[in-house]
Amino acid sequence: MNVIDLNDKDYEELIFKFYTYFKNAFDFEKFLKPFLTTNGLDEVTVTRRTRDGGIDLIGKRRGLGGFSNEDDVKYYVQAKRNNPKNKVDVKKIRELRGVMPSGTKRLFITTSDFTKNAKEEALKDSFRPIILINGKRLIDNCIDNELGMLYKPVFSKISIDNLISREKELTENISDSIHVEKLISKNDIRARILPIPSVILETIPPKSNKLKVYINKKEEILNINWERKYLGGITKIYRDNGIITSENSFSTCISDWRIKGDKIIIEFLK
Known part of the structure; x- marks a missing residue:
């Protein structure tokens, strides 16, 4: 399905609706379980509330061909249901890196955004990078994978013009x-x-x-x-x-x- 390009106001409205839908942080984490599965992780689980050590979900990506577990990669995920106006600061990124076991990958997913320092910190250690997913990237991914989104048809004269023009060009190309x-x-x-x-x-x-x-x-x-x-x-x-x-x-x-x-x-x- 084609989606009309979103402007900044469209993103703001969608991100705010996303944020307000989840009544608490745990609801947001429960949504991220099918979200991560759709994006290719296996065996995604929400951690126990009292023992998460800052980790909210754990999943893994299977290794080559699934022949063994030797090259499976574990993903540790921290989720923050933040008001879109409250950006995640660099302290949270440092705390997440501090509990990263060797050979694992980290995701930090939020309904808001990250400060400039937080983004720089996420890339600071090339051996332990942290993948950041802000509200905008979250919305884009949900649109791509049709998660939590319904679409209202919009007639597009330009789109039909382009289709007809392309078909005309193809039929005239007798080579x-x-x-x-x-x-x-x-x-x-x-x-x-x-x-x-x-x-x-x-x-x-x-x-x-x-x-x-x-x-x-x-x-x-x-x-x-x-x-x-x-x-x-x-x-x-x-x-x-x-x-x-x-x-x-x-x-x-x-x-x-x-x-x-x-x-x-x-x-x-x-």
């Missing part, structure tokens, strides 16, 4: 021997795969295990999975093109496939 569009779903992005349209798959030699394609004008060589009809090795490409963000949030988009001569050309349409 393409094949042209097809295919949805990249959230499950595809989560699995880090790029599904291949059937009409494209039929043009690929069946014994090939690699495929050279041009994605957004850049040459890439990707692995082919014939059984499930997808290209693998796509994670970095998704990140480079903003389909997966640095916070590991994502949204669906369209892959536009064309064959020109002996070239397979793909463009991501957001």
Whole structure:
């Protein structure tokens, strides 16, 4: 779903509604449990109120292939249901770093924001960085993952004009021997795969295990999975093109496939 760009006032209203919805800090922490699970953490738990040591939630991200627990990474999360006007100061960041066990990662999530000194402190120790998620980033992520958000349809003449203009351009481009569009779903992005349209798959030699394609004008060589009809090795490409963000949030988009001569050309349409 396309979302109209939010201005500062829109963010202020959404953040304030988010803050006031949660009656207390514990309600906010309970919301963060499915929030973190949606964003890729496993076994997320809310800590006991009297023994948290400043840690409100604990989760982990599974290691390579799930073959063992040896490279699983633990995440310790501190949550602050702050009034949007009250920024988290540097003292809170230092306290969180002080209880960081070796080999773990830290998240600090708040409904407000962080002071300049707090942001600098979070990045001060490259071996123990603290990921900061303020109210604005929290709202953006909830929109991307459709958490706690409902959408009212808004008619957009510009959007329809753009669709018609693009279709006209495509139909006039007779140099393409094949042209097809295919949805990249959230499950595809989560699995880090790029599904291949059937009409494209039929043009690929069946014994090939690699495929050279041009994605957004850049040459890439990707692995082919014939059984499930997808290209693998796509994670970095998704990140480079903003389909997966640095916070590991994502949204669906369209892959536009064309064959020109002996070239397979793909463009991501957001």
